[in-house]
Amino acid sequence: MSARVSEENRPDCLETEPTCSSTRVDEEIILDRPDERETDDDTTGTPQVVPSLDGDDIIEELKSGMEFNLFEDLLSYYKQYAKKCGFGVMTQRSERSEDQGGFENLIFLKNDCRNYIDKTRHLRLGASGAGALRDYFMRMQYKNNGFFALINLGDDGRLKNVFWANPCSWAAYQYFGDVVTFDTTYLTNRYGMPFAPFVNVNHHEQSILLGVRLISSEDMETFTWLFQTWLQGMDGIAPNAIITDQDRVMKNAIATVFLETRHRLCLWHILKKVPKKLGLYAAYRSGLKTQLMKFVYDTQTIEEFEKYWAGFINTYDLHENVWLKIL
Structure with a gap:
């Protein structure tokens, strides 16, 4: 079995993480490393390596085209790579079967759902x-x-x-x-x-x-x-x-x-809902909101409020606003 990391299917975190590096790099390693160059198959000619800081094995830098015999090998490598670079790793697996779709295939009944919700x-x-x-x-x-x-x-x-x-x-x-x-x-x-x-x-x-x-x-x-x-x-x-x-x-x-x-x-x-319900109107900040707040707070009688309300609706053409209708 083979597991491959490519530009198309590697996790997003692999694309955004900076190259793992260290301020303590042996001069010998730098001098002996050949120049990296592109090959015909668009893969890096020589893999970049990251020296270990604690005496462990050197971790090869991640690159497109790397292959592993088993998925477990890939996971083990990436965990070590993440540890050296200072970020965490999380895996998630999911399987979908062709014969598991549709509510008729659920293993619980409607009453089971009701009992759970009630609980x-x-x-x-x-x-x-x-x-x-x-x-x-x-x-x-x-x-x-x-x-x-x-x-x-x-x-x-x-x-x-x-x-x-x-x-x-x-x-x-x-x-x-x-x-x-x-x-x-x-x-x-x-x-x-x-x-x-x-x-x-x-x-x-x-x-x-x-x-x-x-x-x-x-x-x-x-x-x-x-x-x-x-x-x-x-x-x-x-x-x-x-x-x-x-x-x-x-x-x-x-x-x-x-x-x-x-x-x-x-x-x-x-009034807490006013910005959401009326905020998209062009006149919201140029008079609509101010006038609404004024007659809501300042009117003293039903008749006075109804008069200002009718004028407010007509001035800003709010006759079809569903939210205002239900008020």
Whole structure:
């Protein structure tokens, strides 16, 4: 068996790595080395050699046309060459069979995929972690009669979702529960658990935590459980309005649980998307962005906002912008 290194198939790293060299080269080697010259077959006439710095065998410089009896010999040579030149080597092998293509040839079923996805969505807490969390909630409920906590388990008994709220959250909600924000942007810790707080603002413009939850996924079932649990913890009193990002699943869950609550989109999430959604317009930096920000922040009434919005759409011919339409 023969393995050949050529200009067409040698790894990219071989083409870009500088020639291995040393500041300590014996004069005898330099004087005795014949001049390199091109031969008829476009290969170097005399191989370049690199002297060893530690007494090992001399490693021949890499060149097109080198041949090895076995692949293992090629790999061994290249590892030694890389070591002398000061860079690492990684190999990757893959095989493709003509009869392995197509989903019908997969060795697992659709239910296997669903079970695997469901398993990965469980909170990444080990048995000791889940037990410690349960013990903590029990201690908090013993110390605080108003402490509310609920743990959601899957069919296999594994931890899926967690919610808790302290008495201060419930008390604050009685006074400042007219508008609530809900956000899952604060995503993961080392367990990969999305962190989702309910927050509102008091009369000092301070943020107040109304409840905390760790969730296994962001699907309809999870959000529905979450909103129902939070509503239970707040004595069934729904907020007048809830502000979230533009998550469609979350929107559907809110409509299912908070029947009389107005759902509004978070301004921060909307404006964060402005450069991506409108940045390609020629007028973006010459007035479009400035005008948008001005009437978004400065208008005080619905009527005033609608007037400026219509003018904004007409001025910059944004009638067909899909993103603006869904807002």
